[in-house]
Amino acid sequence: MFSIGTVARQTGLKVPTIRYYEQVGLLGAPERTEGNQRRYGKDQVERLGFIKHARDLGFPIEAIAALIDLAEHPDRSCAQAAEIAQRQLEDVREKLERLTRLEAELSRIAKGCSGTGVADTCYVMASLADHAHCGSEH
Amino acid sequence: MFSIGTVARQTGLKVPTIRYYEQVGLLGAPERTEGNQRRYGKDQVERLGFIKHARDLGFPIEAIAALIDLAEHPDRSCAQAAEIAQRQLEDVREKLERLTRLEAELSRIAKGCSGTGVADTCYVMASLADHAHCGSEH
DNA sequence: CTAATGTCTCTAGCGACTAGAGCTTCAAGA
DNA sequence: TCTTGAAGCTCTAGTCGCTAGAGACATTAG
Ligand SMILES: [Zn+2]
Ligand SMILES: [Zn+2]
Ligand SMILES: [Zn+2]
Ligand SMILES: [Zn+2]
Numbered sequence: 001m002f003s004i005g006t007v008a009r010q011t012g013l014k015v016p017t018i019r020y021y022e023q024v025g026l027l028g029a030p031e032r033t034e035g036n037q038r039r040y041g042k043d044q045v046e047r048l049g050f051i052k053h054a055r056d057l058g059f060p061i062e063a064i065a066a067l068i069d070l071a072e073h074p075d076r077s078c079a080q081a082a083e084i085a086q087r088q089l090e091d092v093r094e095k096l097e098r099l100t101r102l103e104a105e106l107s108r109i110a111k112g113c114s115g116t117g118v119a120d121t122c123y124v125m126a127s128l129a130d131h132a133h134c135g136s137e138h
Numbered sequence: 139m140f141s142i143g144t145v146a147r148q149t150g151l152k153v154p155t156i157r158y159y160e161q162v163g164l165l166g167a168p169e170r171t172e173g174n175q176r177r178y179g180k181d182q183v184e185r186l187g188f189i190k191h192a193r194d195l196g197f198p199i200e201a202i203a204a205l206i207d208l209a210e211h212p213d214r215s216c217a218q219a220a221e222i223a224q225r226q227l228e229d230v231r232e233k234l235e236r237l238t239r240l241e242a243e244l245s246r247i248a249k250g251c252s253g254t255g256v257a258d259t260c261y262v263m264a265s266l267a268d269h270a271h272c273g274s275e276h
Numbered sequence: 277c278t279a280a281t282g283t284c285t286c287t288a289g290c291g292a293c294t295a296g297a298g299c300t301t302c303a304a305g306a
Numbered sequence: 307t308c309t310t311g312a313a314g315c316t317c318t319a320g321t322c323g324c325t326a327g328a329g330a331c332a333t334t335a336g
Contacts (some may be wrong), residue, residue, distance in 0.1 A: 074257045079253040082253030116215075152325080
């Protein structure tokens with residue numbers, strides 16, 4: 001049985017984050033000592049590792065909850081898991097596309113100003129004021 | 139003089155968003171009709187366009203506030219504008235790098251499961267449970 | 277003049293935490 | 307065994323940039 005701090009060190013999560021996951025129902029309530037402190041078993045530490053990894057990959061809490069539900073019913077079809085992973089992939093790809101466009105505009109904008117001029121004639125200011133300077137939609 | 143709804147249509151912002159920008163001090167309080175409705179002048183519409191464009195490029199509100207301050211003092215040095223643009227560019231690049239790594243992992247994960255199996259032996263589940271499957275840090 | 281649409285203020289909610297106050301419990305050394 | 311300092315507890319509120327809704331008032335077209 002591990003204290004919350006020990007589990008935090010093992011999983012790379014922060015202590016308040018672990019409590020938060022419990023609060024939102026991602027993790028079942030752990031046992032408690034007589035003095036009301038949380039004590040986690042190996043299973044729960046493993047589950048927190050799962051959550052951590054899924055969060056690191058950007059999955060939202062709600063999706064992780066569905067995946068955990070699935071993990072608790074190992075003989076169910078994994079169709080939902082595939083769907084969730086696919087959705088997350090698409091989400092990331094959309095964000096990538098948007099950020100790629102932004103990177104192009106921002107590097108142009110940043111390149112256009114050395115910071116040695118005056119606000120009135122600054123390329124950064126002009127670019128922000130008028131989207132017509134831009135080479136793409138965003 | 140334009141009503142808030144008209145300005146919303148002109149700028150592409152939503153009505154509550156414009157009120158929000160006023161609330162957080164990005165936009166000075168506009169004139170009001172006798173009946174207490176907001177009426178915007180051309181300058182304010184332009185400024186809202188500036189804000190919209192900067193937000194579309196991902197600049198945080200605080201940075202935009204600093205840029206607007208600069209726009210109101212056209213003879214000041216644009217060093218701060220250059221700095222803000224540079225920081226935003228770096229921020230976007232960091233996010234791009236992270237998302238690129240995530241895309242690699244997620245496309246591997248999604249490819250590994252057709253959704254026709256069972257949760258217990260699902261590649262998605264296994265990949266989330268163990269970072270050792272991953273080809274990079276994230 | 278009426279009816280429909282627009283606008284007003286205020287509060288609360290989103291996602292995923294994070295920070296802090298004020299208190300209690302645990303564990304290790306003397 | 308006692309003490310002390312770290313760790314844990316609950317609860318509230320704050321972060322960011324909006325968005326939604328309630329209930330009341332203003333404007334405008336027909
Ligand atoms: Zn400049
Ligand atoms: Zn643009
Ligand atoms: Zn599968
Ligand atoms: Zn991984």
